[in-house]
Each structure stands twice: as structure tokens, then as C-alpha cells.
Amino acid sequence: MNGIHSKGSITLYHAPQTRGTGVRVLLEELGVPYDMNVLNFKAGENQQPDFLKINPLGKFPTLVHNGIVVTEQVACYLYLADLYPEKGLAPALDDPNRGAYLRWVAYQGSSFEPAVIDKAFNRPAIEPSQAPYGRYDKMLDTIYDQIAKSPYLLGEHFSAVDVLWGISLKWCRMFGLISTNPLVDAYIERIVSRPAFVKVEQDDQALLLEYS
Template sequence: MSLVLHYHPYSRAAGTLWALEEAGQPYELKVVDIMKGEQKGPGLVAKNPMGKLPTLEDGDVVVTEAAAICLYLADRYAPGKLAPALDDPRRGTYLRWSFFAPSVIEPAVMAKVSGWTYKEVAAGWGNYDSMIAAAESALAHGPFVLGEQFSMADVVLGGLLRFMLQFKTIEPRAAFTGYVARLDQRPAFQRAEARNLAMRQQLGLK
């Protein structure tokens, strides 16, 4: 088993389980106690200088950043299925919305929630209202980002929207709630959720 995910169920690594389940490869979870700050220990920092989760090892390859891990798994283990081929015209759309989630949605929501003052022309995420309109447009042409075909872009985008809807940091537009409800029906997502729950129980967490 070459895939090892440095993990805690109360970290972004919990969402990475869904990507691993979709990829369909065996994997090992290596629990990192973030309550005790173990993610900042020398062992993990040597692999991920940010000292954060998720951190994925695939043999000698180390991949960090949740969205990057998702795209890596799709290209490495499910090309043409979870990731459009390099010469597929849909790959541009796939990459566009995969990067939009962490680089535009997340900071735009943080800016709104935290009351940041900034110049919109200087911020890569623009403003909240434009972000919402753009995110809705990503879902306008089908049940998934690529229309009828589910892809790892849906794990990245849908996972973030689910989290934000759960914590009420983004408005529950019908396009978002319907999309997340469709994603919740995926067997891989349900397996990941069951494993996250089991790990919380094993670790004595609520």
C-alpha cells in the first residue's frame, strides 16, 4: 500500500478521504493529533513545510494542498474517468473550477465573514457577489461541473460548498444545495463519511 494520508477527522484531510475513495486505490490513514500540535512536529514539517493537513505520500512522492491532492489522484489513478484527458477540451473547464474553489470562493467568503477591507482590483478573488454569480455559472450546464460526467472537480468544488453550507458561511442558493445533495448520494462520499465518523469515535471525539 503506497498511499498514506496524514490525517485528522477535524482537518481538511477529512475531505480528502472522499477523493481517495473515488480514486479507488487502497490507502492508509496516519493520524496526526492536531489537538496536540503534532502537525508542527519535525516529521511532518519535513514533508510539508506548512505543517498542515492533508499531506499525502504516494511512495516517494509527497503532495500537499487539498485541491492539488484531488487532482493528483485523478490524473494518477483515474485518467479519463475522474480527470479529462490532456487533449480533452473539457480539461480547461475541469481545471478552471478546481482552482476557483480554493483561490476565489474561499478567500471571498473569508473576506466577507471577517470584514476585510481591501481593494477589489488588487485581490484575485474580486468580490463576494461576483464570486457567487461565477460559482452558480459553473453548475448551470448539468448536474456536475462537466455536465453529465462526475469528475474530481466536483470533489474540490462540491466539498468546499458542502463545508460552507454546513457552517452557514455561504448563502444557500438552490444551485449549491441541489448540487451538494446530488454529491451526497455518491457511494464513495458515503464511504468516506462513514470512515470519518468511525475515526472520530475511535479517537473519542464528538
């Protein structure tokens, strides 16, 4: 999807079935023009010098907006949702939901992902006081309890944090990294059945076929 927005140009460096997928879904939810530079992850194009000049870790997602480079999944979500406040996908600074929004965005990267990775690799448990997430079961129960309270993480209103969590939970469930329950399954379905996710999923599948 190409174009220039009045706020400047956005380029997403993307590879299918990476964390970049969620950021592309968010861009589609925002309904704003963006350029996409697709790299063949399997062929190692993300480790080529041109891309490493932009993101030395060779990771996805990587955004460039008006010459500003934004990397790390959580940062990309926060940046884009705040860039377009009129789209209503991020609470304003003075909105009572702003604190909860920031909490659950940060929770995904600081607690959920480290815990899931440790469990996936069967790493020995360490003292909760020394783990970034405390105890695995408590970490998972905390986000599941929040999901059980309302249709979306911030209540009745869909926001960028739901894109982040819906996709994260879907992938982790699909690979058997987490156990879910009916309420969590229903939450995942609410997110991944949205037109933006369906479109990106179809596009990603086409890209995978192209690279196979």
C-alpha cells in the first residue's frame, strides 16, 4: 500500500510470520498510507548491510517515518497509535485509560514474552524475585483475568493494545506455547476476525508461497 500522508511517509520493513505482521495489521486498522519493504527472512535478507544500517539487529518490525527509525514491537505500536490520535486507537495522555493502556502494552514485552520463551525452552525456574515476570502461572493469570472483564483490554473500546495481544496470543496458542480458556479464545477470535487481520494474513500467506 503506497502513498504519502500529511504527517509524512511511513515505511514498514516486513517479513511474514514475524512480529512485523502485527504492526502491519495496526497500520491497516489505522487506515493510513504506508510503503512496505518486504525482506525474505529465510534467505537472510534481513542480515544484509543495507538493512543492518537501519536496524543493526536485523529484526522486525522496523519502521521509518520521516527519517526517524523506530524498532522494537512495543515501541512501534505506541508510536503509530499516538501518531494518529484521530483514529482513536490509543487513549489520550489525559484519558483515564492511558495508564492501563501503557501497562498492558509494556506487559506483553516485559513479562509475557520472557515467560513464554523460558517455558518453551524448558529453562529451570528461578526465584520469582529474580525473574522479570515473577511466576509464570501468575503472569498468565493476570492477563487472562483482565481479558475476562470485558470484550477488549480497555473495556468496550478496541485499541492498538488489542492488536498486540490478539496476535501474540493467537501465535502462542497455535504453537502450543500457552494454554487458553473459552474467554481467551473468544477474545482472540474477536481480534483475528477483523478485516485488517484477515487481509494481512492472506497477504502474508501469498508472500510465503512466493518465497517457498
